[in-house]
Amino acid sequence: MNTDLPITLEGWLRNSGLSRLEARMLLQQVLDINHTYIIAHGQQPLSISEQASLSRLAQRRLAGEPLAYLLGWREFYSRRFQVSSAVLIPRPETEHLVEAALAHLPEQGILWDLGTGSGVIAVTVACERPDAQVWAADISAEALAVASSNATALQANVHFGQGSWYQAQPQPALHSVDVIVSNPPYIPAHDQHLQQGDLRFEPQRALTDNHNGLSALATIIAGAAAFLRPAGWLLLEHGFDQGEAVRDMLAQHGFSQIHTLPDLAGLDRVTLGQSNLH
Ligand code: GLN
Secondary structure, three states, rough: OOEEEEEOHHHHHHHHOOHHHHHHHHHHHHHHHHHHHHHHHHEEEEEEEEEEHHHOOOOOOOOOOHHHHOOEEEOOOEEEOOOOOOOOOOOHHHHHHHHHHHHOOOOEEEEEEEEEOOOOHHHHHHHHOOOOOEEEEOHHHHHHHHHHHHHHHOOOOOEEEEEOOOEOOOOOOOEEEEEEEOOOOOOOOOOOHHHHHHHOOOOOOOHHHOOOOOOHHHHHHHHHHHHEEEEEEEEEOOOOOOOHHHHHHHHHHHOOOEEEEEEOOEEEEEEEOOOOOO
């Protein structure tokens, strides 16, 4: 027997090579147990196959693979969302975008989430506001499969359409949408962060426009007027240094009430504007 391998639950937490938090998350996942169980049964031995599964996962984690992909889920807005390497891992910053979307969505309003990925924005809005009509678009069939599985698991009623931004089908009617929301790929192609940390493992087309970081934002801003109802809102997540550029583009396209909301770090993160009153 290889005595290097941890053999009890507590031994795994101490000797996995991972942080104790991540070691525990993987342990709970593999054994399908909760934290309280671990506290009560720290001396329980791991079976050979449990040890094997756990060391495989630890190796992948130590090679940099994000914990969310190893677990297969990430919590967002207090709900558990399935994720795979076909979708961006939901970020806590995006919860601010959801808050803002909820605040601007009228009773029985219509919301369209462009580039839905795992579906976190659309599904969260549909769960929080069952009165709303929620649409979600993505170009990736794999992402839409993840998003629709999340909608099913969370009993959210979302209309999914496949295609690039406003070309997705099916789509809401012209001039009908109260809120268009998007967390598009906004990292510039040359940004070295794309080669670092979790980002190395995430889908590149969810992260970068392969250009200057503003091209997807520009496409979304340019196309919004055709779908928004008069005085509807466009809400965009963007990089901390893109607030001014996004505000300028919104102004050029006739939006009013343009303002930027900071994230918890105090950085520009979400910018919104209202379409013409007509
Ligand atoms: N809408 C998803 C999210 O906010 C995916 C965004 C993306 O892939 N750029 O997490």
